[in-house]
Amino acid sequence: MTRAERLTALLELLVNAGKLDVEEAATRFAVSAATIRRDLDYLADQQLLSRTHGGAVPNTTSYDLPLRYKSSNHGEAKSRIAARAVAMLWPGCTVSLNGGTTTVEVARAIPGAEPLHNGITVVTNAINIATELTVRPFIKIVVCGGVARPQSYELVGAMASETLSQLTPDICFLGATGLDPVAGITTHDEAEAAINRVMVQQAKRTVVVADSSKLGTVGFSRICHVHEVAAVLTDSAADPATVETLQGSGVEVILA
Known part of the structure; x- marks a missing residue:
């Protein structure tokens, strides 16, 4: 999985679950916790989510993600x-x-x-x-x-x-x-x-x-x-x- 694909998957998971935990996401995507933290920091910089201690939650615009981040669901x-x-x-x-x-x-x-x-x-x-x-x-x-x-x-x-x-x-x-x-x-x-x-x-x-x-x-x-x-x-x-x-x-x- 490329980083772009992982970012998309993280955003989709966030919207569906309502929150993200760094350790759980690291296990799910088979990468280090540090990698997930960097991914979440990047997405937070893009104002696509809000960082929390140990993870992330949706912000007010997460429900309406840009098309470039939407996965090919269905x-x-x-x-x-x-x-x-x-x-x-x-x-x-x-x-x-x-x-x-x-x-x-x-x-x-x-x-x-x-x-x-x-x-x-x-x-x-x-x-x-x-x-x-x-x-x-x-x-x-x-x-x-x-x-x-x-x-x-x-x-x-x-x-x-x-x-x-x-x-x-x-x-x-x-x-x-x-x-x-x-x-x-x-x-x-x-x-x-x-x-x-x-x-x-x-x-x-x-x-x-x-x-x-x-x-x-x-x-x-x-x-x-x-x-x-x-x-x-x-x-x-x-x-x-x-x-x-x-x-x-x-x-x-x-x-x-």
């Missing part, structure tokens, strides 16, 4: 979701993508779809997605202005809203922190939720792309209600009861 499921999402596109269509690990996978799958090489337009408020796709000559990239959030690389604010409100994509693939039949589609940050809401309102059709771990989860700020989207694209491990409830609400559920 990576296989996200790849299947991305492949299914790209299969829903067609040459000449316009698609909008917000930020998030699943929508990044969707973006990465687009260049591999040969029929789309005849041309496609991608609208996004995520600067990492725009950077990754802009080198593809058959993809027209439309990026809104705004203030960049380092946690998700999304552009937010009035400038982003103004730009996106002038566009009407054929389809929006919407990533989210949580999807609950009652609470709706949610994310951690209210500024991101506001921009994502504009994307949903402007698209002719919105498909939520979320692995099964997101179903039943509720984030801080609602993007929209479930009935405001056309479909939910998730993986086959989705809870059958939740799937049935969503379908009963008139939402198509697609299992990848």
